[in-house]
Amino acid sequence: MRKEEKSEVIKSLADQLGTYTHFYLTDISGMNAEQTAALRKSCFEKEVKLIVVKNTLLGKALEQTGKAQDELVAVLEGSTSIMFSNTGNAPAKLIKAFRKDKGAEKPMLKAAYVDECVYVGEGSLEQLVNIKSREELIGDVIALLQSPAKNVISALQGSAGGKIAGLVKTLENRAQ
Known part of the structure; x- marks a missing residue:
């Protein structure tokens, strides 16, 4: 590979590293063509x-x-492939599901860069799978905000609701 080609590849990789907020460094060496095609x-x-x-x-x-x-540079040995994603846990879930479905040991996680944090080694995979995506966190917050309102509405609609409505009406009549 000529120097110009190398600089183009480096620039392309740098652009992708800037575009995607999360990336995983993995080892897919030793996978046969069928497994590689299924992974892709x-x-x-x-x-x-x-x-x-x-x-x-x-x-x-x-x-x-x-x-x-330092942690990322240290794992750059042997065969390396990069999984780019805009969702932090998507590659981890993909790796775990792929291994389970295919009964394979690969792809192996070398390191991951998620939310500006570095995770190194295969032991980090389970931790990465459990990271919640932005959409999941927003859903959790919305559910927490809706919970008190749902409780009040269900109390008003239930058997206790008649008592509460009666108390409110009595208080309204006393105020007049």
Whole structure:
């Protein structure tokens, strides 16, 4: 690969590292063509972009974007592929489901960069699966905000509601 080609690849990787808010470094070496095709299809369906990269080029792209933390650079050995995603836990869920469905050991998690935090090693996979996405957090907040209102409405509609309505009416009559 010529120097110009390498600089184009580094620039492209740096652009993608800037575009996507989360990325996972994985090892998919040793997977056969059928497994690799199935993984790529799963990635496409879950809106996860999968790219196989050279470690040195990825290291230089990480330096350009300011994401070259020691933990990430340390795992750049052997075969490396990147899973880009705008949802923090999507690649982790994909990896876990893919392994379960295919009975495979790969893809192996080397490291992940999620919400400006670095997770290193296979032991982090379960923790990454349990991270809630932005949409899930918003749903939780909305559910918490709706809960008190639902309780009041159900109390008014239930058998106690007649008593409460009667008390309100009595208080209204006394005020006049």
